Amino acid sequence: MAGKLLVIALLLSTVVAGAALYYLQIYGFYYTVEDQPGRAVQVMAQDTREAQPIAYTDFQAIDADSSPIRYRACFSTDLSLDDLSAAYVESDKTEPRVAPDWFDCFDAQAIGAAIGEGRARTYLAAKNIHFGVDRIVAVTDDGKGYVWHEFNDCGEKAYDGTVVGETCPERPTN
Numbered sequence: 782m783a784g785k786l787l788v789i790a791l792l793l794s795t796v797v798a799g800a801a802l803y804y805l806q807i808y809g810f811y812y813t814v815e816d817q818p819g820r821a822v823q824v825m826a827q828d829t830r831e832a833q834p835i836a837y838t839d840f841q842a843i844d845a846d847s848s849p850i851r852y853r854a855c856f857s858t859d860l861s862l863d864d865l866s867a868a869y870v871e872s873d874k875t876e877p878r879v880a881p882d883w884f885d886c887f888d889a890q891a892i893g894a895a896i897g898e899g900r901a902r903t904y905l906a907a908k909n910i911h912f913g914v915d916r917i918v919a920v921t922d923d924g925k926g927y928v929w930h931e932f933n934d935c936g937e938k939a940y941d942g943t944v945v946g947e948t949c950p951e952r953p954t955n
Contacts, residue, residue: 807881811851814842822856822926824869824918825905832907833869835860837926843884849911849936850878854928855886862902862922872903874917874931887927895921909950913939 814821821840823832835858842854875896880887895901896919906916906928913936919927932940935949 808883810845810847811843811881811884812845814844814852814854816840816842821854822858822918822928823906824865825907827868827870830870835865841884841886842928843880849914850930850932852916852928852930853878853880853884853887856926856928858920858924858926860920860924862920865904865920866902870905872905872915872917874915875903877917877919877927878929878931880929887929892919892921892927895919908933909935912936912950 819834821842822837823834825831826833837856837858839857840854841856842852844853845851875893877887877889877892877896879889892901896903900923901919901921903917903919906918908915910916910930913932914930915933915936917929917931938949
């Protein structure tokens with residue numbers, strides 16, 4: 782009888798731990814980011830290499846303090862791809878990070894397909910928004926915009942354990 786109770790206790794604790802882990806990964810650490818007009822959507826200008834706000838509406842965003850790459854945002858803009866490409870720095874980061882299913886405005890596969898087909902372009906919004914992480918903005922030809930964080934070269938090195946090197950900024954201390 783004691784063996785049956787032990788097996789039941791182990792199975793119950795496994796189910797509870799699995800459910801808790803699932804909840805924390807998918808829902809638990811995320812929070813809604815409030816729109817900050819003039820600051821929420823910015824793109825790096827070609828001439829100054831400074832982030833400049835662009836006109837947008839319908840802003841939605843989520844973030845989590847548990848990781849620097851969990852930021853996702855969606856917006857709409859009236860700016861054309863040609864206008865954006867003429868004024869802002871394009872990015873070679875063309876694979877958006879997957880967002881949780883419940884954040885339904887951000888479909889990484891559809892965004893990636895639009896970029897691959899030339900119906901969307903990516904732009905650099907900010908370098909080192911967190912150490913080793915850049916903010917990327919993608920805009921489609923129909924005015925839908927998306928934002929995510931992506932590791933830059935320094936971030937990839939820092940987080941995989943290789944030597945960062947002299948070209949990277951000093952890593953901040955907590």
